[in-house]
Amino acid sequence: MDISANLSIAIASGKGGTGKTTVALNLARVYDAPVQLLDCDVEEPNDHLFLKGGFGPEEAVGIPVPEIDPAKCRGCGECSRFCQYHAIAAIGTPPLVFAELCHGCGGCAKVCQNGAIREVDRRVGVVRTLKDGDISLIQGCLDVGVAMAPPLIRAVQSKRNGSLLTILDAPPGTSCPVVATLRRADRAILVTEPTPFGLHDLTLAVETVRALGIPFGVVINRAGIGDDRVLDFCAESGIPILAVIPEDRRIAEVCSRGELIVESLPEYRGVFRDLLEKILTPGALEPV
Amino acid sequence: MKIVFTTSGENLDAPLDPRFGRARGFLLYDTETGQYEIVDNEQNLNAAQGAGIQAAETVSRLGAGALITGHCGPKAFRALMAGGIQIYNTDVATIAAALEEFQAGRLMSANAADVEGHWA
Numbered sequence: 001m002d003i004s005a006n007l008s009i010a011i012a013s014g015k016g017g018t019g020k021t022t023v024a025l026n027l028a029r030v031y032d033a034p035v036q037l038l039d040c041d042v043e044e045p046n047d048h049l050f051l052k053g054g055f056g057p058e059e060a061v062g063i064p065v066p067e068i069d070p071a072k073c074r075g076c077g078e079c080s081r082f083c084q085y086h087a088i089a090a091i092g093t094p095p096l097v098f099a100e101l102c103h104g105c106g107g108c109a110k111v112c113q114n115g116a117i118r119e120v121d122r123r124v125g126v127v128r129t130l131k132d133g134d135i136s137l138i139q140g141c142l143d144v145g146v147a148m149a150p151p152l153i154r155a156v157q158s159k160r161n162g163s164l165l166t167i168l169d170a171p172p173g174t175s176c177p178v179v180a181t182l183r184r185a186d187r188a189i190l191v192t193e194p195t196p197f198g199l200h201d202l203t204l205a206v207e208t209v210r211a212l213g214i215p216f217g218v219v220i221n222r223a224g225i226g227d228d229r230v231l232d233f234c235a236e237s238g239i240p241i242l243a244v245i246p247e248d249r250r251i252a253e254v255c256s257r258g259e260l261i262v263e264s265l266p267e268y269r270g271v272f273r274d275l276l277e278k279i280l281t282p283g284a285l286e287p288v
Numbered sequence: 289m290k291i292v293f294t295t296s297g298e299n300l301d302a303p304l305d306p307r308f309g310r311a312r313g314f315l316l317y318d319t320e321t322g323q324y325e326i327v328d329n330e331q332n333l334n335a336a337q338g339a340g341i342q343a344a345e346t347v348s349r350l351g352a353g354a355l356i357t358g359h360c361g362p363k364a365f366r367a368l369m370a371g372g373i374q375i376y377n378t379d380v381a382t383i384a385a386a387l388e389e390f391q392a393g394r395l396m397s398a399n400a401a402d403v404e405g406h407w408a
Contacts, residue, residue: 085337085338089341089367089370091344091348091368091370092372096341096370098338101363
């Protein structure tokens with residue numbers, strides 16, 4: 001494959017369990033040059049289970065949360081009124097801070113007229129790296145009990161070397177963590193399964209990538225189950241189908257052993273090489 | 289003293305809402321005059337997070353000294369305590385019944401949250 005790419009390709013889905021991680025890992029493995037794989041599913045990262053080698057030292061990631069100086073606070077309540085996340089309650093002087101609800105925007109410190117708020121670091125998780133052949137994995141892992149994925153996803157993305165091809169393994173769904181992942185992607189692959197649930201969540205994912213203006217195409221995984229409605233939807237909406245991976249018990253077995261399809265079932269290498277070529281070819285994806 | 293009851297109704301015969309942060313509204317009752325008013329909590333019904341905290345701010349702003357509701361989670365509990373508001377949990381059906389229990393001294397002031405956050 002003669003592609004010198006430094007693009008970032010997000011693998012998203014809407015529905016969980018459709019094969020995002022499978023597609024992300026196998027795409028990374030068939031690329032015959034150094035490639036970065038960013039595991040942005042920080043609530044449940046699992047790309048490392050399919051790679052060899054151990055993690056290097058981990059780096060803690062935090063977000064700035066407010067700390068109020070009672071000597072300077074006059075109890076005006078501006079900070080509380082500003083906070084859309086209700087992380088500061090203007091009850092008494094000084095107000096109460098609920099750090100676990102804080103998104104770290106820093107607005108409270110800016111609106112405080114008395115300079116009573118300073119920002120302190122609150123740890124939300126870690127970033128780790130692992131190298132297996134040409135694949136450099138960068139993984140974010142949220143601390144247990146923390147529900148603040150986007151800042152950690154941004155920290156994972158900040159580790160990216162912009163001169164290399166980068167594959168972003170997105171979280172499921174279409175909420176903030178997915179948007180945080182997609183926002184820095186040049187292109188997106190939406191992995192779906194041909195079932196009513198797959199179609200339902202695919203339509204949400206399509207709306208999301210369209211709103212973000214990212215060129216994208218669809219991969220149908222486990223083709224042979226379900227029905228034809230995903231095909232019909234893509235045809236009607238002018239969405240290119242970039243690859244079709246059949247329902248194959250051997251694929252499930254390979255995945256359950258923590259192996260990669262392109263290594264254990266070489267007959268599928270072509271599917272992933274074609275997919276990579278399509279996603280990296282300008283004009284192959286739905287125009288924005 | 290002023291007491292806040294959680295409710296979706298308009299008067300003392302209305303049901304007591306077991307939820308605090310995401311109750312449709314509050315009935316603010318003045319024990320000295322027997323008068324009451326209804327306060328809306330609509331903005332919190334669909335809040336992504338912090339509904340209990342915001343509701344506690346409302347109760348504090350109303351000048352209430354007590355809250356009578358079904359359940360109260362840990363963040364709302366902490367906020368209400370900071371505001372010096374006593375919390376009484378009860379599972380009686382109506383505001384009138386809860387008021388009667390309170391005035392008869394049969395309700396105990398809570399010293400901890402009685403449910404996890406997001407219980408409802």
